[in-house]
Amino acid sequence: MTDNRVPPPLTGDERTVLGNWLEWHRGTLAVKCAGLTADQLRLRAAEPSTLSLLGLVRHMAHVERVWFRRVLNGEDIPRLWNKDVDNDADFNDVDTASAEEAFATWQDEIERARVISAANSLDAVADRNGQDCTHRWILIHMIEEYARHNGHADLLRERIDGVTGE
Template sequence: MTWVAPEPPPFGGSLVAGERTLLEGFLDWQRAVLVGKCTGLTGAELAEAACPPSTLSLLGLVRHLTDVELEWFHRRFHGRDVQSFYRRPDAKDAAFDEADPDEAERDYERLIAQWRSSREAVAGNALDDAFTDELRGPMSLRAVYLHLIQEYARHNGHADLLRQRIDGETG
């Protein structure tokens, strides 16, 4: 039986909640939009490149955003020495270049698990808790949430086009 990407996990919440709940909710919404663009597609479809020689694909986005979550919530915010799943010093675009349709289910499940891990990593931290980023200087957890929301939103625009190219689905 061929694996196909499932429906996105449920998300939602109040739009009149406190700041933390709103930030978490908007990030969850963007996360759900990404995997929603994958719903019903096979690993082969998810791995289809947008327009060669570009290796941009839905599966590549899933893999890339798994590393982005790990990078920002664990490595940068908490300073943990964690290994990226896909990015390597000798292959920074491996998330896209090495996307394997036969590993799509594993990669998809890894993203969902990373969401849980990211939530747990910062559950006890305040939005004003800060760290020093090598490129940007001092940053708060609030800024990390905003960065991740914009990162997903930017890539969700790519996902719209990729999905439309695969089977004409839009929205």
């Protein structure tokens, strides 16, 4: 398993530290999925859960899209993966989903998020369903979201082939 992650710095300004922690967690999910087949990525955790590594990648693509493009940048764009019909479609509909499409979409949303994030101050205020939230809060939330799901990814990967690690 190739691991190209750069450890977050122990010192630095707030934007640098937050940005590097988010990149670390993005990279962690990629590492957890590395080297697996599409069928392995689709393997579910345990019934009744629909959790899978492919579902996590699809979910995080959607999360990146919503928080950076819709909330922070104010873009009027559709939700991914038919989530308007099934809020859990990112997890539920992986049996025939393309792993290549999911990873390409995730990487595209990450790239767009990086551009949007770089263009906004940490104090920029966004509207989330009628409530104000700052760019800073969004970055912290994204770190939390990835950290939580990377814990799931750890367990899923260990179940698939026994691989463990940070």
